[in-house]
Every structure is written in structure tokens, then in C-alpha cells.
Amino acid sequence: xxxxxFGNTGVEVSVLGYGCGAVGGLMVRGEHPDMLRTxxxxxxxGINYFDTARMYGDGLSEIHTGAVxxxxxxxxxxxxxxxxxxxxxxxxxxxxxxAQIDNSLQRMGRDNVDIVYTHNSIGAASNPDGGQLGxxxxxxxxxxxxxxxxxxxxxxxxxxxxxxxxxxxSAIDRFGPSGMHTCYNMLNPSSSHEMSxxxxxxxxxxxxxxxxxxxxxxxxxxxxAGGALTGDSVRHPLAAQDVAPIATGQTLSEDLARTxxxxxxxxxxxxxxxxxAAIRFAISAENLSTALVGLSSFDQLEQxxxxxxxxxxxxxxxEKLEGIWAAS
Numbered sequence: 639x640x641x642x643x644f645g646n647t648g649v650e651v652s653v654l655g656y657g658c659g660a661v662g663g664l665m666v667r668g669e670h671p672d673m674l675r676t677x678x679x680x681x682x683x684g685i686n687y688f689d690t691a692r693m694y695g696d697g698l699s700e701i702h703t704g705a706v707x708x709x710x711x712x713x714x715x716x717x718x719x720x721x722x723x724x725x726x727x728x729x730x731x732x733x734x735x736x737a738q739i740d741n742s743l744q745r746m747g748r749d750n751v752d753i754v755y756t757h758n759s760i761g762a763a764s765n766p767d768g769g770q771l772g773x774x775x776x777x778x779x780x781x782x783x784x785x786x787x788x789x790x791x792x793x794x795x796x797x798x799x800x801x802x803x804x805x806x807x808s809a810i811d812r813f814g815p816s817g818m819h820t821c822y823n824m825l826n827p828s829s830s831h832e833m834s835x836x837x838x839x840x841x842x843x844x845x846x847x848x849x850x851x852x853x854x855x856x857x858x859x860x861x862x863a864g865g866a867l868t869g870d871s872v873r874h875p876l877a878a879q880d881v882a883p884i885a886t887g888q889t890l891s892e893d894l895a896r897t898x899x900x901x902x903x904x905x906x907x908x909x910x911x912x913x914x915a916a917i918r919f920a921i922s923a924e925n926l927s928t929a930l931v932g933l934s935s936f937d938q939l940e941q942x943x944x945x946x947x948x949x950x951x952x953x954x955x956x957e958k959l960e961g962i963w964a965a966s
Contacts, residue, residue, distance in 0.1 A: 654942060675936055690718070804843075810849065822859070
């Protein structure tokens with residue numbers, strides 16, 4: 639397992655991270671023995687970063703992740719979680735965020751956590767009904783985060799890199815978070831690659847390049863595009879059966895249809911399957927700290943680790959992908 643610096647924090651993270659979310663579903667809806675076996679294998683394989691959130695399974699992901707890591711004695715594992723404001727909570731930001739941090743720690747059975755991120759989208763103006771944080775909202779949240787760092791409840795804090803591209807870049811400049819989530823996959827690689835003017839999806843303006851320049855750790859989400867980049871429409875029983883795409887097509891089936899343009903990676907022998915291609919593409923990003931893979935089963939983790947250990951995609955495969963994006 640390869641490790642990379644998480645920005646300027648002094649922490650090194652495994653290039654493959656363990657996603658504890660509801661899309662994969664294992665850490666929300668799985669049986670305890672299956673969770674235990676899978677997390678144990680992750681740790682044995684060198685994965686050291688686990689990414690959860692209070693909204694995954696209404697707190698179940700935090701409860702299960704904390705319990706399994708305690709049972710395994712994985713005291714050195716790095717854990718990230720998230721805070722999220724509902725529309726009614728925008729008027730009382732400081733108290734709500736402070737309480738959410740405390741409640742997350744209680745659910746995970748921890749005195750502190752490595753990093754806490756905002757989970758709302760970020761935009762030019764505050765929009766409580768749309769769940770969007772404006773920069774002034776972020777300023778209030780950052781104040782709470784900094785106090786939590788001072789009190790020892792959290793080590794670092796960061797942002798969810800979803801929302802308006804220009805405002806996301808402004809938030810980095812203004813606040814200097816330690817970490818940033820960013821959507822990144824073969825359908826939408828704009829967080830790391832320069833896109834043509836006709837690119838059909840949101841262009842994140844090489845957000846990952848910016849985080850690297852600012853010494854901010856980057857966490858890639860949706861590297862499998864919610865499962866579309868497996869090339870298979872059949873979903874595991876534990877997985878979310880209806881997934882809303884992020885910064886790609888209107889539906890998961892639309893994204894699935896577009897994966898045929900990447901079939902050359904398998905047909906030309908670069909990878910054994912599309913899921914492997916998607917994972918190896920994600921870890922090919924030089925400026926990326928860690929790529930999260932959402933999991934439904936032990937077998938999926940085993941395959942993800944095997945793909946990761948094969949390393950990044952070859953340069954000629956990446957050049958062919960560039961040609962596909964340019965023609966989009």
C-alpha cells in the first residue's frame with residue numbers, strides 16, 4: 639500500500655481509503671461479523687483512513703465504524719467524519735456544530751477524531767433550504783472547528799468540495815482548511831485535469847491542483863461514480879439501490895451508459911475490469927492524497943486492494959483518456 643502526505647498536516651494516508659457511507663452500505667446495513675472481517679482486512683492491507691459521517695444511516699456508520707475499530711484495537715487508524723446543517727439549523731450554527739461534533743464523538747466512542755469536514759455544499763450565498771453554505775456560514779463553522787482543535791476534540795478540519803466551483807476555490811483561499819473532499823472519476827476528472835470548453839459536466843477547475851499548492855490534503859469521492867464505473871447495473875443488496883449522481887449525468891443509468899467509452903482499458907489489456915480501471919485511474923492523480931472506495935462486501939474490498947496494489951494506470955492509457963475527454 640502506498641502512502642501520501644495529507645497536505646501539510648504531517649500525517650500520511652493510504653492512497654486507498656475506506657469509505658463508510660450509505661452508497662456501499664456495508665458500514666450502515668451490514669452484519670457485524672462482515673464489518674469486522676472487512677475492516678480487519680483493510681487494516682492488514684495497509685489502509686489507515688476511514689471516512690464516515692453523521693448522516694450515513696442516521697449515525698449508524700459512526701457507531702459501527704467506531705465499535706469495529708475499538709474491537710480491533712486499531713488506535714492508530716485515522717478517522718474522518720462530517721457535520722451537516724439542516725435548513726432549520728442555519729440560524730444557530732455555532733451551537734449546532736459544537737453539539738454535532740460532541741455527538742459524533744459519543745457515537746464513535748472516542749475522545750477525539752482526526753478530522754471533521756463540513757458536509758453541506760458551498761455556494762456564493764447562504765441557501766438553507768438548498769442546504770448550501772455561504773462563505774459567512776463557513777466562517778462561523780471554522781470558528782467552532784478552531785475551538786474544537788484547541789480543546790483537543792479534533793486534530794484537523796476541512797470542507798466538502800461540492801458546490802459552486804468559484805466559491806470552492808475562494809473558500810480555500812480564505813480559510814485554508816487542512817483537508818478537502820472532491821468528486822473525481824473518469825466521467826468527471828476536472829478536479830485534476832484541464833477540461834475543454836465543451837465539457838458536459840461541472841468543471842471543478844483543477845481543485846486538486848489548488849489544494850496541493852496550498853498544502854491541503856485531498857480526498858477523492860465517487861471514484862466509481864456511485865457504482866456506474868463498474869459497468870454493471872446489478873447492485874449488491876446492501877448498496878443503495880437508487881443513487882443520485884454527483885457532477886456527472888442526470889441518472890445512474892445515464893452514467894452507466896457512458897462507461898462504454900472506457901471499455902478500451904479492458905479490451906486493450908490495461909486492466910481486468912472497469913472497476914479496477916476506475917480505482918487505478920483515481921490513484922494516478924499525482925496531487926491526490928487518498929481515494930475513497932465505498933464498500934458493500936469483503937470481496938469488493940479485496941478487489942479494490944488488489945487493484946490499488948497494481949499501481950496507477952500506464953501513461954499511454956491516461957493519454958487515451960485525455961483524448962476521450964477532449965472529444966466530449
